[in-house]
Amino acid sequence: MATDRTAVRPSTRDLLTRADPRRRLTDRLMTVVISSAFLVALIPLVSVVWTVVANGMDRMSPYFLTVSMRGVFGGLDAGGIYHAIVGTLLITGFAALISVPIGVLTAVYLVEYGRGPLARAVTFFVDVMTGIPSIVAGLFAYSLFALILGPGVRLGAVGSVALSVLMIPVVVRSCEEMLRLVPNELREASYALGVPKWLTIIKVVLRTSIAGIVTGVMLAVARVIGETAPLLIVAGVVDSINTNLFEGRMMTLPVYVFRQYSQGLVPCAPDAVDCIATINFDRAWGAALALIAIVMLLNLAARLIAKYFAPKAGH
16 A cells, blocks of 8 residues: 555646557657757757868867968968957957847836837847848948048957847847846845835846857857958958957958958969869868857857856855
C-alpha cells in the first residue's frame, strides 16, 4: 500500500493520450514535425559556420590579428586585420553608446508614460525605422554631416551615427517587450510603499528586466556589426590603424571582407615564389571568422552581465 501511495501520478497529457489513440498519434506527429523543423533550421546555420571555419582557420594566427595592411600589396603573404578589428569595436561601441540610452528611455516612455497621439506617433516611426535599408541610414548620416563639415566627409563617428539609426528601433522594440513583461503587481507594491514612479522604474522595472534588456541590446549590436554599405559611404577604406573616431577614415571588418573579396585573384608571375594568387580570398575568410568570433564573445559577455545583474531570489 505504501508503494501505491508514493507512486508517481501520470500527468494530464499522459492520461489524455492513453484515453484517445488519435490524440496520441497527433501528439507524436507534431513532435516529429517540430523536431524536424528545428533540424532544418540548423542546416544553414551549421553550414555557414562550418564553411567560414574551414576556409578561415588556416589564415588565423597571432600575426594576422595584430598587424594592419599598411604597405602590403600584390600577392604577398602579409598583412592582417588589426586595424579592421579596432575600427569595428570603436564604431560599434560608439553606436551602442548613442543608441542604448535613447532606445531604453524611449521604451520606458512608451510603456510607463506613453499615452495619446505622441506615443502612437513614436510607435509608428519606430516601426518605420525598423525596416529602413542600411544604405539609407548611411546616406542620411553622410548628408547630415556633409551639411556641417562639408562634402566628402569620412569619419568613424559618422559611421557610428549611421549604425545608431539602425540600432535604435531594435533596442526600443526589444526593451519595450521586456518592460511589458514586468508584472504590474511589482509596480503596485512599490507604489504602496510610497516609492515615486521614477524610482520604481529604476529600482524595480529596469532591475527586473535587465537580463532581457541586455539581450535586446546585444541583438541590436549583432544587427549592425556586420553592416557594410553604410560604412563604405561614411567611414571609407584605409589600410593603416586609426583609433580616432573623429579624424580620418576608419576600416571595419565587414568593409575589409568586401574589399579583399572584390579584389579577386592576384595575377602572379609564373616564377614568383612569394606570390599567392588566392591571398585576398584567404584574408576575407579569415576576417569573416574573426567577425563571427567577436559576435560570439559579445553574446557570451552579455549573458554573463545579465546573469550578474539579474535579481536574485529573496531580494
